[in-house]
Amino acid sequence: MNRKLSIVIPVYNAEPHIKRCMESLLKQTLQDYELIFVNDGSTDNSQSIIESYQKSNSQIILVNQENQGVSVARNVGLALAAGEYVGFVDADDDVEHDMYERLYAAAKLGDCDVVISNYESEQAGHLLLTSYPFSTEVVLTKADIQKQILPFFLKSDQLNTACSKIYRNEIIMEHDIVFPAKVALGEDQIFNLYFFSHAKRAKYIDYTGYHYRETAESATRNVSQKDYFQRAIEVYTSEVPITYLHLIDEASVQQFKAIRLIHCVMAYIHIYLEPSASMPFKAKLEYVRNMILHKDVREALPIYLNEMSIELGKYQKILLYLMDQKSLLGIYLITAYSRFRNRKVWG
Structure with a gap:
């Protein structure tokens, strides 16, 4: 691993939002990270916008492919990821400038396989905070993961998102953990079920750095x-x-x-x-x-x-x-x- 972090961003017709997303990622206070954009057959100007930023930002990697869905796009990004840890961002969303520095520092301090954080979502014009009932700012051992986190995945979909976490890349590669290609909904949960069943050390930090934006494809509109x-x-x-x-x-x-x-x-x-x-x-x-x-x-x-x-x-x-x-x-x-x-x- 020759980078601290790889951030994988699948992109499909994200022209109205991609600039805001990219600006938030390029302003990260963490040093030594890469941004892997996988353009999944966009028919708008998403590709040209990413290319314009790529000219002056060496940490941007762009892959263009025919439309195959978000899971395949993420898996393509995972295959290229050179980071010690991996994070995911959706092209409609944005993050706080210190998000990945905070998550990476928490991971390194506890030698954690995964770090969980809160996220904020905008729905019907209101901001909603999603947080979790786990012990905070402490290392959760495999026994803690078994007692607190694994049941939560089965009882609720609140923890499903891959976007408010970072994952140790070594575990992903060792166990060949990928997003399911033929699942229309819930692909994040399946990825997490497999990853957390192999994780030995985790941490939950009571910090909100990820901002999910409701779009025309969101549940309430689709x-x-x-x-x-x-x-x-x-x-x-x-x-x-x-x-x-x-x-x-x-x-x-x-x-x-x-x-x-x-x-x-x-x-x-x-x-x-x-x-x-x-x-x-x-x-x-x-x-x-x-x-x-x-x-x-x-x-x-x-x-x-x-x-x-x-x-x-x-x-x-x-x-x-x-x-x-x-x-x-x-x-x-x-x-x-x-x-x-x-x-x-x-x-």
């Missing part, structure tokens, strides 16, 4: 094109890496997956019933009906209620009761009321 619920079902019914089963018993894995599925369904109910979603109202209602009646949801719901009832707020309990009773009208009314209350709070 419900008619991507079947998020079907992907959640695939995750629920899929087998976890065999290394996971060596660390967590099978009954617990199924319990965690049930919690995750119901979390997803509750979130998707709000997404699909959002008035701005690009689907006819009748189609949205039918989609929600199919979710709450799905056999896997019916199987997971009692497990979720049994395990999570103490942690639930009043609104969540009502929504889950209505899901259990298969009351589509009740679900529509309570989510509409929730949106009204939230608008008053934000307003």
Whole structure:
């Protein structure tokens, strides 16, 4: 490894955002890093913008390829990465100038295989901070990873993103860890499941350096094109890496997956019933009906209620009761009321 860090950036028609992204990456306070841009068949001016920056910035590497999807683009970048650690940035997003210096310093201080940080997302005009319930600023051993982090991946999708972390490249290469090429959604989770099952030392720092920007392709605006619920079902019914089963018993894995599925369904109910979603109202209602009646949801719901009832707020309990009773009208009314209350709070 002849660099401290390699940052892989897949690019597809990112012209409106790529300059902001590149400026934030080129201003990093960390010394000795490389930027690997993989232009995945863009038809706009993304390639020429990157090339204009490349002329005066030697750390920029540009690969042009036919459109093959974000996973293949990231894997192409991984194959070229010469850094001791690897990070990922989406071309629509940007980062704080000290982000990678902070993450790299934390990794080196604890000889960590991976460092996790918070991220900020912009959704419907509001800024949301995603943080985690892990021990902070301390080295998490393999036992800690097994107890705190591995179950979290199975219970929630909040930790899935590869973009607010850095990974030891040696582990990626040793175990041939890549992003799945034929998965339409959730490719980050699969990458993380494999990496964290091999990681021996990790650290979570309570720092927010990554800024995710909502675009036209984001979940709340793209419900008619991507079947998020079907992907959640695939995750629920899929087998976890065999290394996971060596660390967590099978009954617990199924319990965690049930919690995750119901979390997803509750979130998707709000997404699909959002008035701005690009689907006819009748189609949205039918989609929600199919979710709450799905056999896997019916199987997971009692497990979720049994395990999570103490942690639930009043609104969540009502929504889950209505899901259990298969009351589509009740679900529509309570989510509409929730949106009204939230608008008053934000307003």
